[in-house]
Amino acid sequence: GGIQSKTTSVPENNMQKQPFIIGVAGGAASGKTTVCDMIIEQLHDQRVVLVNMDSFYHSLTPAELTRVHEYNFDHPDAFDNEKLLSTVEMLRNGKAVDIPKYDFRSYKNSVSRRVNPSDVIILEGILIFHDPRIRDLMNMKIFVDTDADVRLARRIRRDTGEKGRDIGMVLDQYSKFVKPAFDDFILPTKKYADIIIPRGGDNHVAIDLIVQHIRTKLGQHDLCKIYPNLYVIHSTFQI
Ligand code: ADP
Numbered sequence: 001g002g003i004q005s006k007t008t009s010v011p012e013n014n015m016q017k018q019p020f021i022i023g024v025a026g027g028a029a030s031g032k033t034t035v036c037d038m039i040i041e042q043l044h045d046q047r048v049v050l051v052n053m054d055s056f057y058h059s060l061t062p063a064e065l066t067r068v069h070e071y072n073f074d075h076p077d078a079f080d081n082e083k084l085l086s087t088v089e090m091l092r093n094g095k096a097v098d099i100p101k102y103d104f105r106s107y108k109n110s111v112s113r114r115v116n117p118s119d120v121i122i123l124e125g126i127l128i129f130h131d132p133r134i135r136d137l138m139n140m141k142i143f144v145d146t147d148a149d150v151r152l153a154r155r156i157r158r159d160t161g162e163k164g165r166d167i168g169m170v171l172d173q174y175s176k177f178v179k180p181a182f183d184d185f186i187l188p189t190k191k192y193a194d195i196i197i198p199r200g201g202d203n204h205v206a207i208d209l210i211v212q213h214i215r216t217k218l219g220q221h222d223l224c225k226i227y228p229n230l231y232v233i234h235s236t237f238q239i
């Protein structure tokens with residue numbers, strides 16, 4: 001009766017394998033991208049996609065552009081959280097999605113890239129744990145914990161180099177916006193992390209453990225492929 005109809009409502013060829021979603025937060029220049037790249041490198045045999053929160057910065061209006069030094073890029077309102085949420089939901093449901101590329105020089109979104117559904121989705125950004133709706137979609141949450149002086153030193157090097165900015169402006173932005181926002185918005189999200197990685201990309205042990213865990217979780221999904229009944233039993237008991 002009831003159980004029969006429930007089981008037949010899950011066609012075997014339509015067993016949706018939900019991707020494993022990882023969130024990586026931490027201060028600016030803490031080493032988030034480096035950690036993500038190391039995880040991706042080790043998961044080379046899996047389909048992995050990296051979604052950077054930078055892609056969801058609001059584009060600046062002409063008025064804002066004229067006073068760019070007064071704009072707070074470290075505040076939660078600087079990001080289009082609704083778009084980020086819908087993008088993650090699409091990928092989670094196995095749908096391809098276009099993600100814009102953010103240009104730090106023009107302060108605008110430029111051409112989009114097509115992102116295909118994957119087995120592992122890594123969401124990276126300073127405030128990726130801020131919105132509870134996005135946080136709740138994550139299977140694993142990582143916080144990259146790097147000392148403030150190291151972050152500032154790396155930021156100066158990066159922003160005066162690849163972003164072509166003036167050192168005085170980088171320091172002003174840091175004391176006016178970056179440091180206060182880290183204390184007020186980023187650091188308070190550390191409590192949501194499952195794993196806190198000291199020393200970022202230098203911490204090979206932490207990265208190995210994380211990759212092992214992901215592989216274990218992906219392996220559990222694969223069991224459902226080999227033993228489809230496992231899925232049926234599981235879904236019946238969940239109802
Ligand atoms: P985030 O994504 O948190 O902003 P990144 O991984 O992009 O941080 O690192 C910021 C800068 O610091 C980059 O220029 C990167 O090359 C450098 N960097 C990151 N990790 C290390 C490390 N362990 N040692 C030296 N430089 C690093």
Ligand code: C5P
Nearest residue numbers: 027028029057073074104107125126178
């Ligand atoms: O890659 P990362 O996490 O370091 O990126 C976040 C940082 O980028 C923020 O600290 C923000 O101040 C900076 N940013 C910027 N200019 C922009 C957009 C973001 O300096 N146009």
